[in-house]
Amino acid sequence: MFLAPARLAWLDALRGPAALAVTMHHAGWTFLPGVWAEVDRRIDLGTWGVFVFFLVSGYIIPASLERRGDLRAFWTGRAFRLLPLLLAACGLALLLAYAGVLPLPPGLAERPWPVVALGNLTMSQELLNLPAVISVTWTLSYEMAFYLMCVALFSVRQAHRSAGVAVALALTAVPLGLLLPKAVIGGRADLAAALLGLAVVAAVAVTALGRGRTRTVAALAGGLLGLALVVLGSRGGTWQGVIILATMFAGTAVHRAEQGAISWRAAGVAVAAVLGCGIFAKDDPAWAPAIVLAFGVFAGAYALRRRAFPRWLSYLGVISFSLYLLHPILLHVLPDLATFLLALVPLSMLTYHLIESPAQRLGRRLTRP
Template identity: 40%
Template sequence: MSAAALPAVTPPARPAARLAWLDALRGIGALAVVAEHLLPWFLPALRPYWFSLGVYGILVFFLVSGYIIPTSLERHGDVRAFWISRFFRLYPLYLAVIVLVLALSWWVPVRGEVPRDGSAVAAHATMLLDVVSVGGVADTMWTLSYEMVFYLLVTALFLIRGHDRSGLLSMGFAAGAVVVGLVASGAVLKGGWPAYVSCAVFVVGLAGVLLGRLRTLSACVLGLMAVTLLVLSSRVPWLGTAVLAVMFAGTAIHRWERGTGGLWPVAVTSALVAISPLWAIESGWWWVEADVWITTIALAGATFAIGMALRGRRLPRVLVWFGLISYSLYLVHHPLLKYFVEISGDLRRADLPVQLGMSALALAVVLGASALTYRYVERPMQELGRRVSRRSRHGLQGGGDQRVASQDTGDDGVLGHQERQVPDRVRDHVGQADPLG
């Protein structure tokens, strides 16, 4: 996220090339998250502690989300099509993983952070898990909360014509992360009721957005609800606020690239995000120590800058492929690693050749399963979503859509795999629990 590291503005590359560099970044982020979870269980001696692999991965992913999601909505100019695309891209695999984890809970129990009541159902239905302080049935699902908050907020901003203020928004959320960290140690609104209320508002509000009934009002209510939950009922309020700052910084970078905004807000956001956890109440995890946190941010920013510098060039096909399957890779890898360890036993003290061999086998299983879920779950559902979106546009003309001049909506692959990337709770050999479980 370092402004100095970003490349100079160059002419736009071909759409396919632009997709390739974004997918390559997603691939890097996904592999970083897999490594964050694999190393403590299989090769603990190789896990780095001078930066956080998992947080690095999520920052890269969230920068990609911020870079492409708002401008994709603006390019297509169709709020209904945007949300249809989101549902068909996110929910099918998400629900499939939930079913898998619950079906095998007799063998590997569902994590204790998941409430055994209706609040868990309500929170999973909206994906607003972390911002209502509910654990996901799969450990990595918590980051989808911030993707959903971002989507809700961006939709509201688009409809009220406030979507071009990305730099101000990024700085505002970054400053908010510092302030929230100083005054709040956790959720102010506690209990199951935020999950129930947010689910009801989510369903009614999105119905209004999709059907065109009081669309702008519905979107604004959803956006306000999302920000309120982010600040008042998140498990780690400063972190969620900083994540939104990073995402809007990604949008600001895109606007700078297009010549419609400056880069200085990104530099200000970077500095504020860098200091946001340093005085935060109860932020004493190893990865928010000043040297680790700042190094992680710098590496994520440098990775994104290098990706931008290479846009338009031919990139390694395997890295682009990792990005293509990255949502599957993100959601399925952690449950599969748990099942693998349940069969293999504790490998942390095994001989190095055994650790290496089992690591390679586990990675092969994860990649194979991710490729299959992409091929047979993600891709067919994405195609179905496009067909539903086309029928919706043809059958509901005049339903109150807010439109701008649009381009080919068939490039929806660019909207794709940014919602899935983060480490979660894994016990490691230094005796500390990773904080984001």
């Protein structure tokens, strides 16, 4: 059995199964709805998968930002990591939709295409109540809000307060969720969506290219904007949206404790607060087991982080973004579950080596000191 280096292999060993859990959740409902209904009423594997992703992002993204120590390099790295495959997958989905192979995303034809494109390219469409070209990209909107908040905390030298932020978000998620059970940013508010999308672009651009006080003000504005979008625009309700943010900051708190920046007690309080407030965020019996299992699996993988992991398992994590983005397209193209499973991994390997990996190398060259 080939083994992968242990330093970061444990993160990839989490990403791979998480991506496969999401794909199996959607494939089960597509190809085996009767069987999958029995699974899904006990534990929502899709929710488990995305919460593992959120914990991994929380752990690694602030570390990446602080390792670079350069906001321009951070945003450039994120852009070359996410946008090339996102653009390719969205382009393919639209081509197949207009060819009649895929169904057109709900609401896409009724909204102005420049506004929809802006929302999807800024990865904020979920929080702006805009149609997603690929349905699963809703998670990227929360990732984007998290990036904006991390950059804001970094800019004012408060990044070490991630445990406190996680606790504050978790505790406020409950009353905010009761007050705002549905998204305030709703309906066909095209002008508002366009202005908010442009505000996201401006915050990123000025933070990446500006200097001194201008950069700091832009970073703070971006962080507040990211938080506001989650509070006001979460389609699943404010409680769920804020808990997602809190989950990512809980992952950051684990990283801080590992580095000795905060105590393990503080990190434990953050994790406990997020779990305690998060398990009731959705009135679904399959929700709480999924969240608890996600935190438990993350803790187990962290405990084994110095061990070697099978190389194939880590490789699944390397291609997990391709697995995640491409599987909704294949579900509509392929006729059965067996064909879907046989095609997904090879296609994801191909897109990783032809699109993701070259783009990441280019991003690293552009940000090299």
